[in-house]
Amino acid sequence: MLTYSEENYLKTIFHLSQGQKHGISTNAIAAKIETKASSVTDMIKKLNEKKLIKYQKYQGVTLTSEGLMAAKMIVRKHRLWEVFLVEKLNFNWDEVHDVAEELEHIKSEKLINKLDAFLGYPTEDPHGDPIPDSKGDMKMINKQLLSELPIKKTAICIGVKDSSSDFLQYLDKQKISLGSKIEILEIEPFDQSYRIKINDYEITVTKKIVNNLFVKTN
Amino acid sequence: MLTYSEENYLKTIFHLSQGQKHGISTNAIAAKIETKASSVTDMIKKLNEKKLIKYQKYQGVTLTSEGLMAAKMIVRKHRLWEVFLVEKLNFNWDEVHDVAEELEHIKSEKLINKLDAFLGYPTEDPHGDPIPDSKGDMKMINKQLLSELPIKKTAICIGVKDSSSDFLQYLDKQKISLGSKIEILEIEPFDQSYRIKINDYEITVTKKIVNNLFVKTN
DNA sequence: AAATAAATTTAGGCAAAGCTAAAAATAAAT
DNA sequence: ATTTATTTTTAGCTTTGCCTAAATTTATTT
Numbered sequence: 001m002l003t004y005s006e007e008n009y010l011k012t013i014f015h016l017s018q019g020q021k022h023g024i025s026t027n028a029i030a031a032k033i034e035t036k037a038s039s040v041t042d043m044i045k046k047l048n049e050k051k052l053i054k055y056q057k058y059q060g061v062t063l064t065s066e067g068l069m070a071a072k073m074i075v076r077k078h079r080l081w082e083v084f085l086v087e088k089l090n091f092n093w094d095e096v097h098d099v100a101e102e103l104e105h106i107k108s109e110k111l112i113n114k115l116d117a118f119l120g121y122p123t124e125d126p127h128g129d130p131i132p133d134s135k136g137d138m139k140m141i142n143k144q145l146l147s148e149l150p151i152k153k154t155a156i157c158i159g160v161k162d163s164s165s166d167f168l169q170y171l172d173k174q175k176i177s178l179g180s181k182i183e184i185l186e187i188e189p190f191d192q193s194y195r196i197k198i199n200d201y202e203i204t205v206t207k208k209i210v211n212n213l214f215v216k217t218n
Numbered sequence: 219m220l221t222y223s224e225e226n227y228l229k230t231i232f233h234l235s236q237g238q239k240h241g242i243s244t245n246a247i248a249a250k251i252e253t254k255a256s257s258v259t260d261m262i263k264k265l266n267e268k269k270l271i272k273y274q275k276y277q278g279v280t281l282t283s284e285g286l287m288a289a290k291m292i293v294r295k296h297r298l299w300e301v302f303l304v305e306k307l308n309f310n311w312d313e314v315h316d317v318a319e320e321l322e323h324i325k326s327e328k329l330i331n332k333l334d335a336f337l338g339y340p341t342e343d344p345h346g347d348p349i350p351d352s353k354g355d356m357k358m359i360n361k362q363l364l365s366e367l368p369i370k371k372t373a374i375c376i377g378v379k380d381s382s383s384d385f386l387q388y389l390d391k392q393k394i395s396l397g398s399k400i401e402i403l404e405i406e407p408f409d410q411s412y413r414i415k416i417n418d419y420e421i422t423v424t425k426k427i428v429n430n431l432f433v434k435t436n
Numbered sequence: 437a438a439a440t441a442a443a444t445t446t447a448g449g450c451a452a453a454g455c456t457a458a459a460a461a462t463a464a465a466t
Numbered sequence: 467a468t469t470t471a472t473t474t475t476t477a478g479c480t481t482t483g484c485c486t487a488a489a490t491t492t493a494t495t496t
Contacts, residue, residue: 005453026474039454041475046452058461058474089332099326108317114307223483244444257484259445264482276444276491438496445490455480463472 004105007074008033009043010052011104013063014071023060072136077112078104079125079132084115086126093126093177094168127168128159128178128214144217146182146196147210154183155215162212171213174203182215222323225292226251227261228270229322231281232289241278287354294350295330296322297343302333304344311344311395312386345386346377346396346432362435364400364414365428372401373433380430389431392421400433 002010012032016024026044030037048055052067063071081103085091091099106112113134116122123131123139130138141158149155157180160167171177176198185195185202192207220228230250234242244262248255266273270285281289299321303309309317324330331352334340341349341357348356359376367373375398378385389395394416403413403420410425 003452027472035453036455037474038456038476042453085329089329089336091328091332095328099324099329102324102326106317106320108320110309110313111303111307111317114309118307221482245442253483254485255444256446256486260483439494440496441492441494443490443492445488447488448486450483450485452482453480456478458475458477460475461473463470465470466468 001107002070005043006047006050006052007070007105009040009047010063010067010071011074011078013053013061014068014075017063023054023062025060029061069136072132072138074104076132076134076136077106079129080112080115080119080122082125082127083119083122083131087119092168092172094163094165094172096126097163124158126178127163128157142216143214145211146184146213146215147207149184149215149217151184151186153217154181155217156180157182157213158216159214160212161214167212170209174198174205176213182213184210219325220288223261224265224268224270225288225323227258227265228281228285228289229292229296231271231279232286232293235281241272241280243278247279290350290354290356292322294352294354295324297347297349298330298333298337298340300343300345301337301340301349305337310386310390312381312383312390314344315381342376342396344396345381346375360434361432363429364402364431364433365425367402367433367435369402369404371435372399373435374398375400375431376434377432378430379432385430388427392416392423394431400431402428 009029012029013024016028016032026037026040029044030040033040044053044055044061047053047067048061051064052070053061053063055061078100081100082096085096085099086093116134121133124141125131128141128143130141132138143158145161146155146157157176157178159178160171176182181197181199183197185197187194188204194205194207194210196203196205196210227247230247231242234246234250244255244258247262248258251258262271262273262279265271265285266279269282270288271279271281273279296318299318300314303314303317304311334352339351342359343349346359346361348359350356361376363379364373364375375394375396377396378389394400399415399417401415403415405412406422412423412425412428414421414423414428
């Protein structure tokens with residue numbers, strides 16, 4: 001049985017490992033968890049003892065298959081609860097993260113599987129991130145940044161890279177949400193601003209915006 | 219902000235205080251929480267410091283109005299989550315307690331009020347216990363033990379005194395649930411067994427059963 | 437009213453998870 | 467290839483919440 005804190009470390013290592021081939025550094029974990037490097041070292045030793053991570057002094061850590069599965073189950077819970085909060089309790093997508101951060105630690109397999117069924121076995125959370133199923137499998141979404149989309153090619157908004165409240169609220173204000181039809185009309189060479197079409201109306205946004213929106217074509 | 223453990227103590231003191239005019243003893247708390255008396259004393263001092271309970275050495279404790287409100291909010295969360303588990307996720311009423319025990323500690327007022335709305339502002343949990351509203355008010359149910367009900371008077375089953383799994387499962391087996399119409403037909407003087415009518419069929423039960431079922435008359 | 441029993445509190449410790457400050461290892465720069 | 471800087475680890479301390487064992491207070495007997 002994992003403690004609250006152990007679960008947070010596993011989850012963090014999982015997130016930091018995405019698209020990373022080498023081990024995760026002590027400092028990277030400390031920064032993400034907002035704790036001190038020495039505390040991370042302590043926990044790393046503990047997780048290593050429990051064979052949830054592979055660890056060599058000074059060499060960073062990687063999840064073992066057991067640790068990976070545990071991490072995925074936490075992510076599964078987090079994202080299912082987010083779906084619940086948005087779809088059933090009408091939270092906005094920028095309000096759910098902190099609450100889900102607590103709910104993800106509730107220990108009951110029965111609960112999470114029943115919740116999954118209640119929600120209709122969703123495969124993505126409200127930010128467009130994939131939800132691992134009860135075996136840990138998650139369908140990888142064919143996503144790209146809006147900034148990488150060719151001009152005049154239409155796509156569908158499927159997620160965000162930065163999921164800070166500020167950004168999510170900005171998107172709400174601009175009426176950009178998951179499923180919006182989106183297309184780059186032109187890029188202004190002078191200031192790198194983007195003229196884009198959302199569903200049926202046009203707006204101008206900065207490069208920072210298009211660099212943080214995920215889309216999929218067709 | 220209260221810790222997980224502080225919340226459990228407050229909740230326990232609240233439950234033990236029901237229908238009690240004098241203070242709650244250290245040992246009573248220890249027994250309910252399944253911890254040692256010395257640990258209880260430690261926590262009592264802490265809660266006293268925080269003005270959540272009134273405490274004089276060796277004299278037991280009572281909740282202050284602040285402590286009472288905090289306790290009610292925890293009970294509110296516990297019972298709302300129980301309703302959710304039973305009504306939305308199809309748990310049986312004997313399976314919900316342990317999970318609700320964890321869920322009750324999730325800290326978000328917004329969450330609990332939205333959950334309340336989602337469930338349609340229920341006033342009772344699946345065991346027939348009243349749910350405090352967001353101000354802490356709970357409608358007192360006019361309930362009595364089935365054993366106190368006069369013979370041949372019909373009543374409605376509205377709750378249980380003992381909410382152990384064993385008892386709840388027994389009730390399921392006997393098809394006794396909240397809302398069942400119930401009536402004592404006769405009491406066998408020889409062995410104190412009760413012949414009772416549930417909805418439309420008759421069964422015989424022991425004294426222990428009628429001592430643990432709450433009913434209300436019309 | 438003593439004496440015994442039971443309940444409660446104190447004193448001293450332990451494990452988890454954090455911290456600071458100092459030491460050690462690795463990486464970067466001259 | 468040293469020196470300097472950065473990263474990581476170690477050592478030792480803190481708090482929370484629990485524990486055991488001993489001391490103290492209250493309750494119950496005789």
